[in-house]
Amino acid sequence: MNETGPQNDIGPAPTLDELRQRIDNIDETIHRQLIERSEIVEALIAVKRTDKPGAAFRPGREVDMMRRLVGRHRGILPITTVEHLWREIIATFTHMQAPYEVVVAPGAELRDVARFYFGFTVDFSEGSDVEAVKAKVKAGNGSVLGVVSPDALDAGAWWRDLSKDGVQVISRLPVIAQAGRPVETDAFVLSMPLMDTSVPDMRLIALSAEGKDEAEKAITDIGGVVFAEAIEADRHEILAAMPFSVADVEIESLSKVEGADIILHGEVGGYWAPIFLPSA
Numbered sequence: 001m002n003e004t005g006p007q008n009d010i011g012p013a014p015t016l017d018e019l020r021q022r023i024d025n026i027d028e029t030i031h032r033q034l035i036e037r038s039e040i041v042e043a044l045i046a047v048k049r050t051d052k053p054g055a056a057f058r059p060g061r062e063v064d065m066m067r068r069l070v071g072r073h074r075g076i077l078p079i080t081t082v083e084h085l086w087r088e089i090i091a092t093f094t095h096m097q098a099p100y101e102v103v104v105a106p107g108a109e110l111r112d113v114a115r116f117y118f119g120f121t122v123d124f125s126e127g128s129d130v131e132a133v134k135a136k137v138k139a140g141n142g143s144v145l146g147v148v149s150p151d152a153l154d155a156g157a158w159w160r161d162l163s164k165d166g167v168q169v170i171s172r173l174p175v176i177a178q179a180g181r182p183v184e185t186d187a188f189v190l191s192m193p194l195m196d197t198s199v200p201d202m203r204l205i206a207l208s209a210e211g212k213d214e215a216e217k218a219i220t221d222i223g224g225v226v227f228a229e230a231i232e233a234d235r236h237e238i239l240a241a242m243p244f245s246v247a248d249v250e251i252e253s254l255s256k257v258e259g260a261d262i263i264l265h266g267e268v269g270g271y272w273a274p275i276f277l278p279s280a
């Protein structure tokens with residue numbers, strides 16, 4: 001086939017065959033470079049000593065890679081397409097270093113978010129509810145990641161006792177916050193503690209309060225954000241996100257706020273701030 005495009009000022013437009021040849025060349029380069037990327041995995045395992053399940057995740061490094069990806073992107077290709085391609089690559093490379101599986105709380109939207117971020121190489125299952133997801137993450141002892149909705153309305157204060165089980169929030173999805181993007185649903189990723197020394201932008205603090213309004217004001221006064229709330233035993237259980245710059249003493253001072261009767265349950269993980277982009 002030798003279809004030709006329209007004539008223009010700088011000579012004949014390329015033929016369909018020529019355009020396909022360019023696409024084939026680009027695809028070959030991408031494929032060869034992916035193979036080369038995969039040849040680094042053995043060395044990564046040796047350097048990181050990630051020869052046990054689940055030990056390969058480095059969420060801080062992943063967000064850093066996504067920030068650079070967004071920074072250099074240009075043109076008409078949707079950024080979320082590029083993000084998805086890289087997520088498939090990174091999730092698979094993590095799995096090649098140390099196997100893990102993903103268990104998702106019920107809901108088609110959450111499942112879509114989880115697939116977008118962990119791809120199709122990784123085994124997937126659905127937990128019957130948030131408690132079942134937490135239990136599987138704990139039992140997996142590092143080889144299971146959970147994906148839950150931060151404000152699972154029917155799950156009560158699902159976050160409150162996370163630290164007692166050793167489970168923590170390790171990241172927040174979607175990483176690129178862009179109105180109208182595919183899979184916009186907010187989700188948290190749960191894991192047993194990682195061998196990752198990088199520090200998230202936001203710390204998640206579980207607390208309960210007698211006075212809802214007083215507690216919310218005190219949290220925002222020190223720079224925090226109320227992420228989710230539930231009422232249990234007549235108390236307001238709150239999941240608050242605190243920028244890393246908020247000192248421990250400021251968080252501890254919440255328990256002295258008048259009229260709020262705040263009890264701090266503890267830190268339940270953290271996340272890196274989403275990359276905010278204008279709508280596509």
Ligand SMILES: O=C(O)C(=O)C[C@]1(C(=O)O)C=C[C@@H](O)C=C1
Binds near residue numbers: 056
């Ligand atoms: O940088 C690492 O530590 C890697 O293991 C590589 C890699 C990747 O494939 O780029 C994989 C897993 C980590 O979560 C981050 C990045």
